[in-house]
Amino acid sequence: MTEVIIKNGFVYDPINGVKGEKMDISLKNGKIVEKVTHNAKVIDATGLTVMPGGVDIHTHIAGGEVNIGRMIRPEDHVKDTVAKTAMTRSGTGYSIPSTFVTGYRYSQMGYTTVMNPSMAPLEAKHTHEELNDIPLLDKATYPLIGDWWFVLEYLRKGDLEECARHVAWMMDITKGYAIKIVNPGGLESWGFGRNVHSIDDQVPNFCITPREIMVGLAKVNELLNLPHSIHLHTNNLGLPGNYSTTLETMKALEKVPYHGKPVAHITHLQFSSFGGDGWGNFKSAAEEISNYINAHNHITFDMGQIIFTDTTTMTADGPFEFTLYQLSGHKWVNSDVETETSGGIIPFHYKKNNAVNATQWSIGLELALLIKDPWKMMMTTDHPNAGPFFSYPRILAWLTSKNARMATLKNCNKKAQKKSLLPSIDREITLYELAIMTRAAQAKALGLKHKGHLGVGADADVAIFNINPETTDIARKYKTARKAFKNAAYTIKDGQIVVKDGEVVGHADGRTMWLNVKTAEPCRIDEEMKSKFKQYWTVDYDNYPVSDHYVKVKDPITIKASV
Amino acid sequence: MSIIKSVTCPICGCLCDDIELTVEKNEVVKVRNGCAICESKFIGYKGHHRVKTPLMRKDGKLVSVSMDEAVHAAAEILANANYPILYGWSSTSSEAQRVGVELTEEVGGIMDNTAVVCHGPSILGVQEVGIPTCTLGQIRHRADLIIYWGCDPWSAHPRHLERYTSFTEGRFENSEWKAFMQKLKAQAGQKKLESAARIEIGSTHPKPQTCTVPGMPQSMNKSGRKLIVVDVRKTMSAEMADYFIQVQPNKDYELMQALRVLVNDGELDVDNVAGVPVEYLKDVADALVNCEFGVIFFGMGLTQTAGKFRNIEVAIQLVRDLNSRTKFTIMPMRGHFNVTGANVVSAWQSGYPYGVDFSLGYPRYNPGETTCMDVLLREENDASLVIASDPGANFPKKAVENMIKHPLIVIDPHMNATSMLADIVFPSAFVGIEVEGTAYRMDHVPLPLKKVVEPPKGVLSDEEILTKILEEVKVIKSSSKKSTKKVEA
């Protein structure tokens, strides 16, 4: 019966409309409660900022692809080593930290829930084995099914309900949380080295278009009542001029019946907001994209903000990663997965003096600042693609302080400086809006009822930062703010203090969440299905699902589908 | 009697998971779908050399001891060692491998696995240039050009062709089994004629095999899957191929670099590379470029011949270059059924796939410096734990001699060459037969291993034994810290 009371902090709880009031927060048995007894352990949060624990909607931290990334970059690990302590295991960074270090570093920044956004269903057991070794965080993962043969075949037939049943089955047996779609149609095309170039291109051998895949799966998502919307990485990602594909995609999704809840989430939007028509006249299309977003409510987004550093790109977008290889000549991994998806990895160094990289850096911030509603635009780096997650405090400084942005911009490539919209944007994200973009909006978009807020009944996941909003102007004192966000004064997980003054002081395994989707009629796992399974995959049907053995601390969520 | 289906075979990197076992009175009596090696393991695993109790060497002889005594002795050795080696890991589950990493970190030693004598060079090559690869099903569905380079699947991965490559039905490509059977019949007929001719002439000496590489045969122009084998001699796999290229020993690097030049539309100043006439190499380059989906599988012929990791590097570079012209992939033919898992687990927990040195308190990796073979040859170690492998049988003599100069702990189901030299022996259960677990296929696909029979009474799993040792090590280390504090006071 552990009771904790966090006294007198400045509380930011956007989901419950709390905007920096001085309040006490009471925790009991791992939950937020109305009040506690005088026996409660007291945390004096006077002069400190109290927020719900951070929620990251998109971060590549576990699974086959992430791990091959680790394996191929010993030269990256050697510059960032982490020694064992009495409390913590050893490990390495830099751009793709080992599992224990991932947990510690997120927790040190005040995060308590993370979402691994790409899981090849065939390799799901691996993803879950790694998630088990990420301490101090609750986690979930999204199976990649945008190019899954069953999805392509059922959508082509127009059989939405049967498609929905198969998706429900897939979500359950891979212990997944959301429908992930990457370059729809492109991954299957990449099986033979090809790609799609518009949302109306035909996918070779399957007679279906990306438009049909996205709209079909968005409708399936509705039928299944999944808590998150479809999570989408657009076609033509990373190519100059791709903003038009992004606009077409968003317009196509207007066709999906909208009931007040977004029908899609477009991830790492920065990579999909490129103007120009070549690398020579590359420019930002943040204005065009944000104008559309400001006028529509059916989609949410996350940034994919660039950090100037030597990082590693990894996505299921095999053809895009190959393009990066052709541009850079760096070591390149390709990893296509039978029947399901593709993947690629390549190290990439974003440089300030590179016109394209500097413009990309500007694009992410332009989007976040031009999109008026902070509930629509969440803060990420698509870790590690645009930068390692422990660079988040830098982004928070850029968002909340024009001085911080200008200080970085003035060292960037001159051409990019001229083109950047940032000098003309005065907006500085407030602490309240920051709380939205880094926890509340993420929890809301994910449909996580007990995360991202501090109302009664929520999980007792709390972050306390060394920022006094009454005495510190974070727009002026951005370096102080950055330091405060880097090392939380306290991180509390399930009511237990796990980080104090940026040091790990406690242990928690964290839970793995997944969806148990109950359709009225279950997917027909009959002999016909099993034999088709044998034709499509090289593993037996019995060995495909992720059994409970693979999840250390289980937190399944039952969903009742409308089909 | 019961029949258990969809059993994953715990032998090689193929990790076939369609094995069907008949179990009667806690014994496997019948194996269906498995190759000869699979069957011999499931039927014959008990054998004469099964260890039933923990053993310790006393007065020069291995005698039975209690688990507690053995655990305590092993933990003392490891906890006090200055530079211990924990080696093997390739024939056990990922669940056990995870405990292994924690134990090695706790004792400040080196965790190394059998890749160091096998596909370690492949990993080194991948760390230099990456790797365009895929899962085995992609090959089944799409590959129309299959190349085995420096490996002999017929002997070492017997079901590879029928499950994943030439003799399997895919969505976009068909099996070549029928064509192969017809070719065998034709070859058998031809051999009869030749043998009859020899009897007639009266010669009893077979003609010496000349090492001339023939030009590309007509069968390479057919539609459907084509098979090329590259090796230093004509193996059984080579007999099955549409085209066999006999490369001079230790010259694979030159051959592949020459192919790179040709594939990139360059010209060569030489007539012959590695025993292969350049005009034939040009045909090979054309075949590579003109396929729909090609794949190179490779083995010890590349990893353990002159050049080692650079051989893999150039093979990957060739495949990378080909991706500008067509779709091409490459994959190592991993040996032990869970050596891939040992690399995978080590990488996610430490960042590095093998040869991980924890002596400075954080993981370090540098094959040649932190790999156990090199440490043994330089006589730098002072204790070893060997699990799920048999270095006593397959390490160089000097390395084994140095290993046994210091305390040696072995965890294995059988009395093998290494356990015979050990100071402490822990009997363990067979993963995939007597205990369940997870293993990673050669293409990194994780598969569950089943428990189909009970282990002998008192025999624990690798995971359980390692956990006991780890807990005891932690106790020893924390009490030694307390006693140091006392002394200082």
Added chain:
Amino acid sequence: MIVLSPIRKFTYPVTAECINPDVFQDREISEIAKLPVFEGNKPKALSDLFKIENDNLETPTITINGDVSEVRRIGIGMKNGEIVINGNVGMHLGEKMAGGKITVNGNASQWAGCSIKKGTIEIHGNAGDYLASPYRGSTDGMKGGKIVVDGDVGADSGCYLQGGLIKIKGNNTGQFLGFHMSKGTIHVEKNASTRLGANMTGGKIIVSGTLEELMPSFTIDSVKAKVKVDETESAAGPFYVFLGDLAEKGTGKIFASKANNPHLKTYEKYL
């Protein structure tokens, strides 16, 4: 200045990054004695392993007398000063050096002079594998400075060379000398092994003795009477000059002595 003598034979690897002129600079012997090192997995002080004295000479900054073949990472990243080692020395000697000088009167182990930026390393015995080459997975090769080895050199040396000079005077080099180099010079005064300059894109390798075998991905460019080694030295030919590596569309040059490489005569027909 400071003289270090190992007090016994080291069995376990000793990690001693502190043995570095930049670290010893402005430190009293009593401070130097306490500098941390590792022997195997045990943290120790420098004085636990070495006798530390001052010879009251200006240079060299550090002299090591004795066998330190198990002592690793001496002189890492040093910017100035001089180290003289009278004995065999362990791995990673002078890695990422940015200035100063290291002299080894004995053999150097693997990874000597890895990725150096400036400075001089003279090894009067043999050098192990990976001389001047970058760490696994990295293309961060030697950028400048000079490395001279009187004896033989192991495999995979001079990989990703980007500047500076490596001179090898012994009878044997290992395979893959100058792998993927892009700039800089390697001079092999005697014989060179196979796969010389594989994947090179620029720079030059001069072989005054016999080149065991030339990669098939090189083409003959010309014959030259002599070639510049550096500002102070030229090598006397005549040399066959080969261009490559064609697999990388490279424009690196291999100069092979005409007199000592009769097996390369067949290339003359392409001139």
